[in-house]
Amino acid sequence: YQRRVRGAPPRAQIICHLHPPTTRKKLMERCGFRCAGCGMKIAPSLAGTFRYCAYLGKYFCHSCHHEQSAFIPARILHKWDFRKQRVSNFAAELLGKMMFEPLYSVQDINSALYKSVSELKYTRALRYQLFFLNEYLRACKNGKDLLGSKAVVSTQSTGGAFCLF
Secondary structure, eight states, X not given: OBOOOSSOOOOOOOOOSOOXXXXXXXXXXXXXXXXXXXXXXXXXXXXXXXXXXXXXXXEEOTTTOOXXXXXXXXXXXXXXXXXXXXXXXXXXXXXXXXXXXXXXXHXXXXXXXXXXXHHHHHHHHHHHHHHHHHHHHHHSTTHHHHHHSTTSOOGGGGTTSOOOO
16 A cells, blocks of 8 residues: 555535546546545555545545445435435534535525425525514614514524525
């Protein structure tokens, strides 16, 4: 085994596209039979020992991929698929940090989900109502007092402006 000679380790990136299906052999050839994490080079005959990361769409060695599972944002945004997929150690840590951040706009990435997923359609309707309630309270004489209290949902839940994600 050789250690990293060329290439770069994975970097934090927000991926919202699905990786096209391809064979292990083609992906491994594309990366020069190297681990996408540490760059360890292996013989082509050992390519079957590498593990696929569903988030990054690359293969990793056993040291860089401990078969952790995570939700893949692209699968949720394109297929409404909430099944956990196997990811590399790097991707698991990154996805864990991003999990509760509003990074993706359903409207921009796949607005068709609002038509096919009733829960999402209902959530968007509630967001509309929150937005207009917020605007009404801002215009109301006593509304500013209510907006300052915890009785009304803050503008943070609507992103400070009207948005649908």
